[in-house]
Amino acid sequence: MKNAADGIKGHLIVQNNFRDKYADMDSEYLAEAYISYTYETDEVILDINGRIDGIIVEASEITIHEIKTIEADISKVTEKQNELHWAQLKCYAYIYAKQNSYSKLKGLLTYYNRNDKSEISFSEDLLFEKLESFFNSLVYPYIGFAAKELDWKNIRDISIKALDFPYNNYRKGQRQLAVSVYRAITNKLRLFAQAPTGTGKTLATLFPAIKAIGEGEIDRVFYLTAKTITRTVAQNTFLLLKQNGLLLRTLVLTAKEKICFSPETPCEPEYCQFLKNLIENHSNAINDILQINYYDRQTIESYALKYDICPFEFSLELALYCELIICDYNYLFDPRVSLKRFFTESNEKFCFLVDEAHNLVDRAREMYSTKIIKSDILNLRKKLRTDFPSLYKKLTKINTVLLKLKKEVLQRATQATATMAEIDCFHESIIPKELVSYIEGYVLLAEQFLDVINNSPYKDEFLEVFFNFINFIKISELYDDRYTTLYYLSEDFVICLYCLDPSRLLHKQLSLGKSSILFSATLTPLDYYKTILGGRDKDATISLTSPFPPDNLKVLLQDKISTRYSNRHRSYKKIADIIADVCLKKTGNYLVFFPSFKYMNDVIDAFLLLELDVIKLIQENNMNEQAREEFLNKFETVHERSLIGFAVMGGIFGEGIDLTGDKLSGVVIVGVGLPQICFERNIIMDYFNKKLGSGFEYSYTYPGINRVLQAAGRVIRTETDKGFVVLIDDRFGTSKYKSLFPKEWKPISYQLPPKT
Ligand code: SF4
DSSP states (O other): OOOHHHHHHHHHHHHHHHHHHTOBTTEEEEEEEEEEEEEEOSSOEEEEEEEEEEEEEESSOEEEEEEEEEOSOGGGOOTTSOHHHHHHHHHHHHHHHHHHTOSEEEEEEEEEETTTOOEEEEEEEEEHHHHHHHHHHHHHHHHHHHHHHHHHHHHHHHHHHHOOOSSSSOOTTHHHHHHHHHHHHHTTOEEEEEOOTTSOHHHHHHHHHHHHHHTTSOSEEEEEESSHHHHHHHHHHHHHHHHTTOOOOEEEOOOHHHHOSOTTSOSSTTTOHHHHHHHHHHHHHHHHHTTSOEEOHHHHHHHHHHHTOOHHHHHHHHHTTOSEEEEETHHHHOTTTOOTTTTTSOOTTEEEEETTGGGHHHHHHHHTOEEEEHHHHHHHHHHHTTTOHHHHHHHHHHHHHHHHHHHHHHHHHHHHHTOOSOOOEEEESOOOHHHHHHHHHHHHHHHTTHHHHTTSTTHHHHHHHHHHHHHHHHHHHHOSTTEEEEEEOSSSOEEEEEESOTHHHHHHHHTTSSEEEEEESOOOSHHHHHHHTTOOTTOEEEEOOOSSOGGGEEEEEEOSOOOSGGGGGGTHHHHHHHHHHHHHHSOOEEEEEESOHHHHHHHHHHHHTTOOOOEEEEOOTTOOHHHHHHHHHGGGSOOSSOEEEEEETTSTTTSSOOOOGGGOOEEEEESOOOOOOOHHHHHHHHHHHHHHSOHHIIIIIHHHHHHHHHHHTTSOOSTTOOEEEEEEOGGGGSHHHHTTSOTTOOOEEOOOOOOO
């Protein structure tokens, strides 16, 4: 379990030991000695500073002490463990010797194992002349590199200043959005922006953010996306600006699982040659790739192949030199994979552009929640029994704690619900501390076996439980009154630390930058998204209307049909009639969205009885990429008969698909999109009822209307598209729902087709 706090603790222990050892009349131990040195040439001024872990002052000599906290077995640590550790020590020693006119010093390097508290030290005599030539051998090449970097920044800024908006005109609302983005950046605010399809929001956010780099307001932009398709749009927008003269180092980060050259190998230099090569030879590869300034997956892979280095770690290293980084939400928000290189403390020069921000609500809940499953632990325990009895014992203890916990929770659940019926899930806002502490104990021990386990046949199960436990510990550190603990009490006991309200954690991450722009075509209502996505009172909102002619989209409202669960059986035939009416009136391609697969299939049964000559496509549960493509490809042509695609709201066809022109003539939306009523959503509802008095809205209505608006948004994708949306549900006729419709919608009544 590696964290900074453990490292600091380890340092303190060693420093205290040394302080005691050298506390006498003739010697002294000075911990955390700040050191700073300025190296100046005609071109660059290099400010070097840091803290020496310790200086041992004795009458006869001065020793520069460097401490490294590690997890590896101390008996295997050698003097040459890591050249970088000695390099750091020697730089400090050189500066200290130069500033205090010493011709000779001693260097002492101590390794401290934070788990078993053992330590080992290595010492070396250091002559000033040798230290100086070592220091210069590092600084001279760096001075050259730093001078080149300064040149690059000048060239970059000139190109940004000269960059014009790449089109003759802004689209409707686009300029307003761009100005709001720039203002939010200069005023250090967050902006929550609803910008409908066609506004050109990628350009409207990227363009002003890049201009802000040119003005020195920020020096790095992170363009964060939920899906690959949005990442591609951001890439293309950058490439458009590049064609127009922009010079900006731009990196597209690809997930480790996708880009790794050796997926079966642990990411440690002892195991992975690609990583070892990178550590030894990264500056050549970096210098080489910096000759160009756009780094997509292909480019990263080709340079990684050329230098035989890990493509993933290489891309992370390269990120340090880039001004625009296009990547998944994870890299900023997920505690498991966030970019430690950037996000350990706040930086006044970062700007975050969060695309399709409506997706961040569920993604954040997922990232900040975690669970452990009893059967996974038992399976692993069985396998460890013979070869690793100490780990087996720890897992046995965890199992005992789980059994005890299950019994106690069942008791409390029975009391709380006052029922004799079998209870299969329960929640309470208490963190299971005893369990967390046993899990910590297991992880500490398991870390020592990582080397050995790598060759065992059950490596995968071991690592899965290991990383799952680490995540459980990490999330337990975030646990507060915005969390609850979910217990699934069926045969397999599952415990989940569940994030009900991610706003505080998102706020914390967004605070790492100067400004954040969270935007989407559907952020309705804006106040909800501002609250749940970590907005502060002072932060700004903007809601734009569709740039397309309002008459191009006809919204038809059928509010005489109830699609509530208890009334559904009465609606199948009526809905089938509406679909038939729609597709027979005009031959075209249509999508019909339902709240669930079950409802969809029931309506399809009624529709089939009509025996219409139309092409039917049906979304299936768990469709793979190829099946999804085949489904969408059918929409590429307008057929002689109408084509109807039956799909579910919030699913793979509910957002992120672009069927322009005649490829899609209309959509029918059945129901108000409410997520299925479930245990977890009801807890979210109770939480927000207590907190804001709007539990149902936060848990069901607003996520539901987002699905409806996303589904409706499939129809008009360009200026010339024309089409319609049919909304079927009596709730759409209420003022509550009408207030959530886009301003440009002017729904008119849809008459049910006459009975035949
Ligand atoms: S270090 Fe890189 S190449 Fe090696 S296993 Fe990890 S991701 Fe793959």
